Amino acid sequence: xxxSSLPSNxxxxxxxxxxxxxxRVPLLALFSGAALWLLVSAVxxxxxxxxxxxxxxxxxxMWMSYGRILPFAKTTFLYGFCLPAGYxxxxxxxxxxxxxxxxxGVTPTLATKLWNLGVFIGSFGILCGASTGYEGLExxxxxxxxxxxxxxxxGFVGLVTVHNRTERELYPSLWFIIAGFxxxxxxxxxxxxTLDVAPVRGLAQVAVQSWYLQNLQYVMLxxxxxxxxxxxxxxxxxxxxxxKYLVLFVFFTLILFGSWSGIAPGTPLPAxxxxxxxxxxxxxxxxxxxVIESVRRTCSWKPAEGEGKFFSISIxxxxxxxxAAGIGALPGISQRIGLTLFATGKAQLLAGFFGxxxxxxxxxxxxxxxxxxxxxxxxxxxxxxLAALGVLLxxxxxxxxxxxxxxxxxxxxxxxxxxxxxxxxxIRMASLGELxxxxxxxxxxxxxxxxxxxxxxxxLKDSIAEGATSLRTSEVKA
Amino acid sequence: xxxxxxVFLAGFLALASSWMxxxxxxxxxVGRQELATNAVTAAxxxxxxxxxxEQGAEVYRANGCAACHSQQVRQxxxxxxxxxxxxxxxxxxxxxxxxxxxxxxxxAGLSALPQPVVISVDNATxxxxxxxxxxxxxxxxxxxxxxxxxxxRAWGMRGSVAQDYLQDHPVMxxxxxxxxxxxxxxxxxxxxxxxxxxxxAPASIVPGSTMPAYRFLFEKRKAGRTPSPNALKLEGAFAPxxxxxxIPTEKAIALAAYLQSLRSDAPLFEAPYTAPxxxxxxxxxxxxx
Numbered sequence: 001x002x003x004s005s006l007p008s009n010x011x012x013x014x015x016x017x018x019x020x021x022x023x024r025v026p027l028l029a030l031f032s033g034a035a036l037w038l039l040v041s042a043v044x045x046x047x048x049x050x051x052x053x054x055x056x057x058x059x060x061x062m063w064m065s066y067g068r069i070l071p072f073a074k075t076t077f078l079y080g081f082c083l084p085a086g087y088x089x090x091x092x093x094x095x096x097x098x099x100x101x102x103x104x105g106v107t108p109t110l111a112t113k114l115w116n117l118g119v120f121i122g123s124f125g126i127l128c129g130a131s132t133g134y135e136g137l138e139x140x141x142x143x144x145x146x147x148x149x150x151x152x153x154x155g156f157v158g159l160v161t162v163h164n165r166t167e168r169e170l171y172p173s174l175w176f177i178i179a180g181f182x183x184x185x186x187x188x189x190x191x192x193x194t195l196d197v198a199p200v201r202g203l204a205q206v207a208v209q210s211w212y213l214q215n216l217q218y219v220m221l222x223x224x225x226x227x228x229x230x231x232x233x234x235x236x237x238x239x240x241x242x243x244k245y246l247v248l249f250v251f252f253t254l255i256l257f258g259s260w261s262g263i264a265p266g267t268p269l270p271a272x273x274x275x276x277x278x279x280x281x282x283x284x285x286x287x288x289x290x291v292i293e294s295v296r297r298t299c300s301w302k303p304a305e306g307e308g309k310f311f312s313i314s315i316x317x318x319x320x321x322x323x324a325a326g327i328g329a330l331p332g333i334s335q336r337i338g339l340t341l342f343a344t345g346k347a348q349l350l351a352g353f354f355g356x357x358x359x360x361x362x363x364x365x366x367x368x369x370x371x372x373x374x375x376x377x378x379x380x381x382x383x384x385x386l387a388a389l390g391v392l393l394x395x396x397x398x399x400x401x402x403x404x405x406x407x408x409x410x411x412x413x414x415x416x417x418x419x420x421x422x423x424x425x426x427i428r429m430a431s432l433g434e435l436x437x438x439x440x441x442x443x444x445x446x447x448x449x450x451x452x453x454x455x456x457x458x459x460l461k462d463s464i465a466e467g468a469t470s471l472r473t474s475e476v477k478a
Numbered sequence: 479x480x481x482x483x484x485v486f487l488a489g490f491l492a493l494a495s496s497w498m499x500x501x502x503x504x505x506x507x508v509g510r511q512e513l514a515t516n517a518v519t520a521a522x523x524x525x526x527x528x529x530x531x532e533q534g535a536e537v538y539r540a541n542g543c544a545a546c547h548s549q550q551v552r553q554x555x556x557x558x559x560x561x562x563x564x565x566x567x568x569x570x571x572x573x574x575x576x577x578x579x580x581x582x583x584x585x586a587g588l589s590a591l592p593q594p595v596v597i598s599v600d601n602a603t604x605x606x607x608x609x610x611x612x613x614x615x616x617x618x619x620x621x622x623x624x625x626x627x628x629x630x631r632a633w634g635m636r637g638s639v640a641q642d643y644l645q646d647h648p649v650m651x652x653x654x655x656x657x658x659x660x661x662x663x664x665x666x667x668x669x670x671x672x673x674x675x676x677x678x679a680p681a682s683i684v685p686g687s688t689m690p691a692y693r694f695l696f697e698k699r700k701a702g703r704t705p706s707p708n709a710l711k712l713e714g715a716f717a718p719x720x721x722x723x724x725i726p727t728e729k730a731i732a733l734a735a736y737l738q739s740l741r742s743d744a745p746l747f748e749a750p751y752t753a754p755x756x757x758x759x760x761x762x763x764x765x766x767x
Contacts, residue, residue: 052688055687061694065541067546130540170482175481183489202511208500251488255493335554416658419655420657
């Protein structure tokens with residue numbers, strides 16, 4: 001078969017600007033939605049923590065009560081910000097690394113609309129009291145189905161893009177991303193089917209819920225976050241990735257140990273599940289060590305510049321999170337910190353890891369696909385510090401507070417009211433972190449929407465100028 | 479180097495194995511459990527909640543109560559007490575047995591039975607004690623007690639087991655203890671009005687409570703000439719201004735009924751404990767004095 005018989009797109013790589021142009025509309029749709037939901041979730045998280053400053057604050061307002069606004073905040077963060085941002089970066093990386101244009105035309109944009117619709121009706125459903133009651137999947141089932149369809153479509157677009165690639169070799173980031181495209185629809189459909197459509201009985205629901213949450217929070221976000229980090233860190237440092245095999249090791253340990261951990265010790269589930277899950281959580285530390293080693297060998301601790309810093313901080317949070325999870329799963333310690341704020345702190349570290357990676361990626365990608373520089377360049381740096389300090393403050397106070405809370409819970413001479421009061425201080429400290437995070441989200445949203453506005457105005461000007469020129473030519477002809 | 483197929487296979491195997499392990503097998507092991515029998519009364523356990531309490535579970539879910547309250551009692555161990563109830567026909571043998579056992583109980587204590595012979599011992603010691611007492615013909619009882627901080631806090635008589643949740647959907651075992659565990663909320667506070675007052679103004683019942691008030695579950699309205707029978711009886715700073723009364727809505731009553739129905743106190747084969755003996759029922763219908 002001669003070269004000329006091959007379709008042109010499989011042999012000739014499209015230009016960089018063509019690739020970026022093909023990503024523009026779908027990615028802007030994903031990222032602008034993500035920016036908006038990030039802001040909404042940050043406001044909601046701050047409101048939620050207000051209940052600990054003044055317990056009667058929202059006593060007359062059903063919508064604002066802690067048990068509704070907290071799941072609302074978590075849902076809009078996870079499903080509104082994290083996953084769309086992750087999918088956006090994943091699609092861009094699939095096109096960029098495969099040296100091909102983003103496939104399927106308007107499908108990813110439509111899928112994004114569907115996704116945001118799902119998050120919108122789902123999260124407001126939670127405020128109205130339609131939460132499912134399962135932590136991590138509070139989204140009512142009708143909204144979850146919309147997300148499932150959108151995720152299948154986005155994954156399909158990503159896989160077709162990878163299939164069309166002109167660069168045959170798969171860069172390691174693509175392994176993570178391809179796995180992610182399959183992972184989320186699988187876990188989400190399992191959760192919907194076994195928790196709602198044909199609900200399993202009793203504690204089997206808790207097993208499914210823990211499995212789902214762990215696979216979403218750690219594995220899924222880990223796949224997209226680390227996938228992006230293994231591209232951006234070497235790229236922004238101007239180095240080559242140290243070793244493919246080490247990254248392959250990270251990939252395998254992440255999906256293997258990650259997907260088996262997640263059952264909280266002490267849950268009245270069969271003891272073997274807790275044992276296996278704790279062992280997996282302890283082994284997950286290996287993933288963290290391998291990530292450190294890989295980053296160290298790639299850019300030898302040299303702090304990256306610009307958006308690269310987001311990724312350095314992100315990796316730092318990831319390592320802290322796996323260590324916290326591993327140490328927290330050790331016998332003795334796990335009994336002490338069970339059912340305390342410690343778990344929240346751990347989850348916040350993971351959220352911080354993915355949040356920083358996604359933000360760094362968005363800050364890098366958006367100017368490329370729109371050809372517009374960030375309108376407020378100083379905001380990027382400010383956002384990095386606000387976000388990093390915010391996460392540290394939130395996670396730090398929860399972990400330290402959880403540790404103290406656990407000690408008091410185990411010491412039965414301390415009356416429970418005092419135990420409950422002792423959790424107020426860490427939660428109030430965390431509100432300060434929430435505030436920093438909110439300010440960061442605000443400057444981010446301002447930057448994103450100003451950029452989109454500038455881009456739209458430039459486009460409009462161009463098309464008006466074009467129209468005027470064509471009008472003039474037609475006049476001349478007449 | 480192109481690892482496409484390998485990566486796909488590895489990812490598939492990892493996810494499929496964890497799916498089997500963490501979704502399918504628990505369903506086979508836990509999800510197919512049948513109702514258990516109460517080890518003492520042989521009644522089926524757990525029974526379904528009354529209709530009002532089932533509605534209350536929906537209120538509990540909708541308001542995300544599980545964000546602060548767990549419903550799982552954790553037990554760290556089991557200990558045994560051996561209690562001597564009657565000396566029987568051979569007191570010297572009993573005293574001798576007690577001496578060999580080095581029990582604190584001595585001849586003087588035998589006059590005021592029942593008395594514990596050993597307290598908080600392990601299974602082997604309890605069996606040994608029981609064997610020694612059995613040969614003397616004395617009447618004794620081995621009591622099983624669960625231990626752990628949760629039990630000491632009186633959050634339950636035993637640890638929670640999978641059977642406790644068989645009738646629930648969704649199961650809201652919670653992951654936080656910003657508030658106390660509620661697995662046995664109905665045992666601790668069997669009074670519906672207690673729960674209603676507590677929901678309306680937690681600090682009126684538990685001084686220093688950090689729980690938010692759920693006033694939106696109640697209606698404040700002008701009192702008629704005679705106060706409504708279902709108005710909350712509130713005192714001091716928590717009472718509404720004069721001429722007004724606080725009426726619980728249906729949701730508040732349902733939620734209180736649900737909290738009242740929370741009791742995982744049946745002694746089960748997996749979670750044994752000796753329930754305190756109830757006071758003997760009166761022999762006649764005469765009112766208790």
